[in-house]
Amino acid sequence: MNRRPSRPPGSRPPRRVDGPGRPPVEDPARRAALDVVRAVRADDAYANLVLPKLLRERRLSGRDAALATELAYGTCRAWGMLEEVLEACSDRPLSKVEPAVLDALLLGAYQLLRTRIPAHAAVAATVDLVRADSGSRATGFVNAVLRRVAEHDEKTWLDKLAPQDPVGGIAARTAHPRWIARAFADALGTTGDELTAALRADDERPAVHLVARPGELTAEELAALTGGDPAPYSPYGVRMEAGSGDPGDLPPIKENLAGVQDEGSQLCALALTRVPLEGPDARWLDLCAGPGGKAAMLGALIGISGGTLDAVEQAPHRARLIERVTAGMPVTVHVADGRDPGLEPGFDRVLVDAPCTGLGALRRRPEARWRRLPSDVGDLTKLQRELLTSALELVRPGGVVAYVVCSPHLAETEGVVGDVVRKTGATQIDAREFFPGVPDLGTGPGVQLWPHRHGTDAMFCALVRR
Numbered sequence: 038m039n040r041r042p043s044r045p046p047g048s049r050p051p052r053r054v055d056g057p058g059r060p061p062v063e064d065p066a067r068r069a070a071l072d073v074v075r076a077v078r079a080d081d082a083y084a085n086l087v088l089p090k091l092l093r094e095r096r097l098s099g100r101d102a103a104l105a106t107e108l109a110y111g112t113c114r115a116w117g118m119l120e121e122v123l124e125a126c127s128d129r130p131l132s133k134v135e136p137a138v139l140d141a142l143l144l145g146a147y148q149l150l151r152t153r154i155p156a157h158a159a160v161a162a163t164v165d166l167v168r169a170d171s172g173s174r175a176t177g178f179v180n181a182v183l184r185r186v187a188e189h190d191e192k193t194w195l196d197k198l199a200p201q202d203p204v205g206g207i208a209a210r211t212a213h214p215r216w217i218a219r220a221f222a223d224a225l226g227t228t229g230d231e232l233t234a235a236l237r238a239d240d241e242r243p244a245v246h247l248v249a250r251p252g253e254l255t256a257e258e259l260a261a262l263t264g265g266d267p268a269p270y271s272p273y274g275v276r277m278e279a280g281s282g283d284p285g286d287l288p289p290i291k292e293n294l295a296g297v298q299d300e301g302s303q304l305c306a307l308a309l310t311r312v313p314l315e316g317p318d319a320r321w322l323d324l325c326a327g328p329g330g331k332a333a334m335l336g337a338l339i340g341i342s343g344g345t346l347d348a349v350e351q352a353p354h355r356a357r358l359i360e361r362v363t364a365g366m367p368v369t370v371h372v373a374d375g376r377d378p379g380l381e382p383g384f385d386r387v388l389v390d391a392p393c394t395g396l397g398a399l400r401r402r403p404e405a406r407w408r409r410l411p412s413d414v415g416d417l418t419k420l421q422r423e424l425l426t427s428a429l430e431l432v433r434p435g436g437v438v439a440y441v442v443c444s445p446h447l448a449e450t451e452g453v454v455g456d457v458v459r460k461t462g463a464t465q466i467d468a469r470e471f472f473p474g475v476p477d478l479g480t481g482p483g484v485q486l487w488p489h490r491h492g493t494d495a496m497f498c499a500l501v502r503r
């Protein structure tokens with residue numbers, strides 16, 4: 038799938054108006070799903086923020102909530118693939134279809150291709166939604182297009198439409214843009230079954246990972262308090278089953294004795310603290326700290342050994358989140374640009390958890406794979422190089438920098454590190470030994486974690502000594 042699905046720039050679907058004469062909502066699950074798809078496509082909203090709010094407001098629960106979730110998230114994930122099929126079934130280009138009608142077509146096509154909902158029910162329900170929103174003028178068109186979609190299953194459609202080359206074919210079959218499939222293939226070094234497994238993992242609902250604040254709780258205590266299981270690799274981690282409710286309601290989280298943090302993030306922050314240093318080890322720096330997940334772990338650890346952490350964040354509202362989560366720890370938060378934060382150099386350990394494409398966390402945001410563009414990578418890698426260079430200026434000779442991104446894209450990972458190491462004369466050390474007990478870490482020196490291998494986000498960590 039090469040296209041970036043989009044509606045024509047500037048176009049907005051007509052807002053749904055509730056008013057007298059409007060028939061009662063008879064299909065609240067599909068209505069909710071359609072409203073989520075619409076908010077995502079028209080307003081660049083995040084499905085995982087819009088849907089829970091909408092379910093709460095409309096008091097949807099049980100089967101209705103489950104159906105709304107499946108249809109909204111599923112449609113957002115498969116959006117580009119569904120557009121390819123709809124394009125093949127439409128007698129006019131999709132760019133000429135009214136955006137509100139196209140949203141409904143996507144929802145209908147998703148039901149036909151990726152659920153067990155009977156075809157007649159999927160088509161009729163979609164036509165009803167379109168009639169309620171746009172009147173009868175588009176119902177014939179929607180009916181005709183969806184009937185054509187229903188002539189084949191997903192596999193048969195993709196056999197007809199998918200590109201023949203390995204990466205294009207896998208991208209189409211896993212409903213990813215080709216450039217993302219290419220980036221994963223490059224990082225994995227294969228276009229075989231493991232590429233399919235890595236891309237399919239983006240469709241799985243991730244388990245919620247918790248982190249016990251070091252010095253406050255152990256992972257075992259946190260597991261006992263929350264009903265989760267101690268995580269396999271992080272000594273502070275707990276994994277909860279996917280769908281086990283809002284972790285924000287758990288007492289240890291409310292009391293800031295624990296936080297929500299992917300186990301991969303925990304491991305990357307811990308790796309920085311595990312590298313042996315000669316000389317002092319009391320001044321730590323987190324150069325891109327908001328909203329404070331890793332700063333809270335580092336702040337708790339340095340608090341135990343009697344040192345301090347400076348946490349830099351450019352966005353003021355994210356800096357406030359760091360303050361909240363590190364309250365009571367020896368942490369000073371600075372609203373500043375990490376490329377020139379105005380801090381006294383000589384830090385012993387520095388974390389650069391750089392802004393990135395987030396291709397390593399696509400499973401957390403259903404629509405994210407279609408939002409990012411290949412052109413985002415260039416701007417981000419420039420900023421990443423500048424931040425890592427700044428970190429190497431701020432760390433003392435013999436000190437260590439961890440460069441971390443939530444992406445497996447080689448330009449953002451080995452590309453940035455290789456460039457900066459060459460230019461600064463710093464030394465990249467093998468990070469694998471600082472991820473003890475974690476299997477399948479490849480050939481080093483950087484560590485790339487993967488959802489399909491480790492059950493974590495696809496975090497990358499490089500360790501560089503000045």
Ligand SMILES: C[S@@+](CC[C@H](N)C(=O)[O-])C[C@H]1O[C@@H](n2cnc3c(N)ncnc32)[C@H](O)[C@@H]1O
Pocket residue numbers: 302324325326327328329330331332349350351352355373374375376390391392393
């Ligand atoms: C990947 S997030 C960091 C996540 C954080 N370390 C955690 O574990 O919660 C990157 C952060 O860098 C911030 N940022 C972006 N550009 C920056 C810059 N030039 N200097 C400092 N922070 C920046 C973003 O606002 C964002 O909060």
